[in-house]
Amino acid sequence: MQLDQQRMRRLQPRVFKYSLDWRFLLPISDPDKTFVFFEDDFDFSQTLEQVGIPFSNQLSLLDIEQKEKRSAASFVFPFGLPVRWVGKEQADQIEFFRSMRKLMGDTGNLLVGFNNPWNYRSRSLTKYHFSTSRRMNSQLQEAGFNVIKVFGVFPTLSIPEYIFDLNAQPVYFTLQHRFKRKPFLLNLLQLLSHTIGVALISDFLPCYFVVAFV
Amino acid sequence: MLSDGKKELFSSPLHWTILSNGDADFHDNVIFFGFDKKKAAPVLVAKVPRLVENGWMLKVEYEHLVELWNCIGEDAASYVPKPYAMTTLQERPVLVLSFASGESLTRLSPKSFWRNSRQVSALTREAARSLRNLNRLTESPIEQDETRDTRFLEKAEKFKHLFQITGEEERALTALAETVAIRAASASHKVMIQGDFWHGNMIRDKKRRNLMFVDWQFARWSVDVSMDVYFFLLAGALSATENEVVKQHAKDAFGLLSEWRKDIIPEYLFAYGVPENYVLLPQKYGMMMCCVEKAVRSMLEFGYSHPDDLVWRYLFAELMSWQHEN
Numbered sequence: 001m002q003l004d005q006q007r008m009r010r011l012q013p014r015v016f017k018y019s020l021d022w023r024f025l026l027p028i029s030d031p032d033k034t035f036v037f038f039e040d041d042f043d044f045s046q047t048l049e050q051v052g053i054p055f056s057n058q059l060s061l062l063d064i065e066q067k068e069k070r071s072a073a074s075f076v077f078p079f080g081l082p083v084r085w086v087g088k089e090q091a092d093q094i095e096f097f098r099s100m101r102k103l104m105g106d107t108g109n110l111l112v113g114f115n116n117p118w119n120y121r122s123r124s125l126t127k128y129h130f131s132t133s134r135r136m137n138s139q140l141q142e143a144g145f146n147v148i149k150v151f152g153v154f155p156t157l158s159i160p161e162y163i164f165d166l167n168a169q170p171v172y173f174t175l176q177h178r179f180k181r182k183p184f185l186l187n188l189l190q191l192l193s194h195t196i197g198v199a200l201i202s203d204f205l206p207c208y209f210v211v212a213f214v
Numbered sequence: 215m216l217s218d219g220k221k222e223l224f225s226s227p228l229h230w231t232i233l234s235n236g237d238a239d240f241h242d243n244v245i246f247f248g249f250d251k252k253k254a255a256p257v258l259v260a261k262v263p264r265l266v267e268n269g270w271m272l273k274v275e276y277e278h279l280v281e282l283w284n285c286i287g288e289d290a291a292s293y294v295p296k297p298y299a300m301t302t303l304q305e306r307p308v309l310v311l312s313f314a315s316g317e318s319l320t321r322l323s324p325k326s327f328w329r330n331s332r333q334v335s336a337l338t339r340e341a342a343r344s345l346r347n348l349n350r351l352t353e354s355p356i357e358q359d360e361t362r363d364t365r366f367l368e369k370a371e372k373f374k375h376l377f378q379i380t381g382e383e384e385r386a387l388t389a390l391a392e393t394v395a396i397r398a399a400s401a402s403h404k405v406m407i408q409g410d411f412w413h414g415n416m417i418r419d420k421k422r423r424n425l426m427f428v429d430w431q432f433a434r435w436s437v438d439v440s441m442d443v444y445f446f447l448l449a450g451a452l453s454a455t456e457n458e459v460v461k462q463h464a465k466d467a468f469g470l471l472s473e474w475r476k477d478i479i480p481e482y483l484f485a486y487g488v489p490e491n492y493v494l495l496p497q498k499y500g501m502m503m504c505c506v507e508k509a510v511r512s513m514l515e516f517g518y519s520h521p522d523d524l525v526w527r528y529l530f531a532e533l534m535s536w537q538h539e540n
Contacts, residue, residue, distance in 0.1 A: 004377050012519045019238040164231035169249040174231050
């Protein structure tokens with residue numbers, strides 16, 4: 001039976017630490033046109049390879065500018081803006097988004113994941129900037145993006161169990177599904193959403209994805 | 215525009231919640247719940263594979279559901295979601311279904327639920343009655359040119375090939391394959407079995423309070439219902455005895471099944487009843503057959519092994535000592 005265990009382990013596919021489900025928010029599925037930016041992470045690079053997305057981290061924005069395939073491409077920062085690349089000031093981040101917009105042209109799209117500063121569990125993740133949905137929205141608008149859509153994410157950006165529109169029905173449904181075994185918390189959230197509204201509840205989600213078009 | 219008969223399913227752009235099962239297995243599907251502006255509950259459910267090449271699985275599920283609905287008509291609404299369409303969106307295959315409102319039984323607590331024999335007994339009896347009712351609805355005579363072969367021999371061969379089995383296990387496997395074939399030959403009717411009949415694929419309907427069955431990708435017509443009937447018991451026992459040490463897990467599940475043998479299993483089988491025209495194997499054979507099918511399914515269907523395969527192989531070994539009932 002020991003032999004069985006060794007043999008079966010060899011036959012099992014590798015299960016990664018990242019689900020890449022943000023891909024479902026993007027309008028195209030051509031992996032060659034998806035440029036993903038993140039801080040060095042071998043496991044994440046291998047996960048991208050699994051679905052055929054080229055590993056773009058090593059490319060500078062200038063390299064990408066010279067690429068022919070960048071029309072109608074997706075530019076993805078799945079864990080947020082890297083601290084090493086972009087300053088924490090509002091002006092730095094707007095400037096960065098502005099340069100992304102120029103790079104994308106009129107046909108591309110941008111996806112950024114980010115943790116809420118309220119999310120105490122991700123406090124130790126200092127490689128990427130925290131943000132809020134309001135702040136991100138206003139930065140992208142100032143950078144010239146016209147269509148901006150924010151999605152709520154539970155519980156983490158690496159393996160989101162839920163990704164949802166920030167409208168009343170999906171938010172209610174997600175909270176009910178997520179907290180059905182914690183009735184006290186669920187009742188509290190429902191009470192809050194009736195009194196202060198879904199929009200305010202949505203400000204306290206652990207993390208988000210935002211998709212923006214020119 | 216998608217419609218259910220003459221009724222359009224939605225009138226405005228949908229809002230979505232995407233649900234995954236909380237891990238990163240690329241062979242899984244993700245589920246989209248679509249909300250219309252006017253309604254609180256989702257108006258549809260869309261299943262999408264993480265990898266495009268796994269779209270065949272959804273196509274198989276769609277075909278089985280269509281077949282089931284065609285076979286039993288609107289009665290199907292009490293048991294399974296309605297298949298609306300199999301389509302392609304942004305080059306990804308998508309299965310669109312009706313929403314089954316209610317609570318999934320996937321996360322029934324190992325301790326507070328599965329160790330409470332009153333609750334287990336109530337659920338097992340209910341599941342047995344629902345399954346039998348559904349089987350009655352799909353029961354159809356076997357045509358002259360149709361096969362009664364359950365393809366068990368192929369699975370038994372794969373089992374032998376995949377695992378290091380003992381001589382005693384090999385003999386038990388041969389006896390099992392013979393019994394399966396002999397019983398199948400005596401059947402005059404077939405039914406559509408779900409193929410993955412466990413509590414994780416059940417939803418308790420919010421309004422009617424009955425059980426709905428989801429995930430039909432392993433469904434098939436068969437003269438033998440043992441896979442559905444016994445898999446439900448085995449999956450329950452395994453859920454109740456979670457253990458990271460696989461061999462111990464199988465041992466504990468076997469121990470619990472032995473406890474259930476006093477009352478829960480007889481009550482469950484009594485609630486299901488004795489089929490006259492198709493096959494329900496005796497407990498030992500039925501449970502061993504399930505173990506073989508579950509241990510090799512991943513390898514046969516997808517070409518790779520699943521972490522759970524071993525527990526089924528060990529449970530098969532444990533079941534060798536199960537005494538035949540009178």
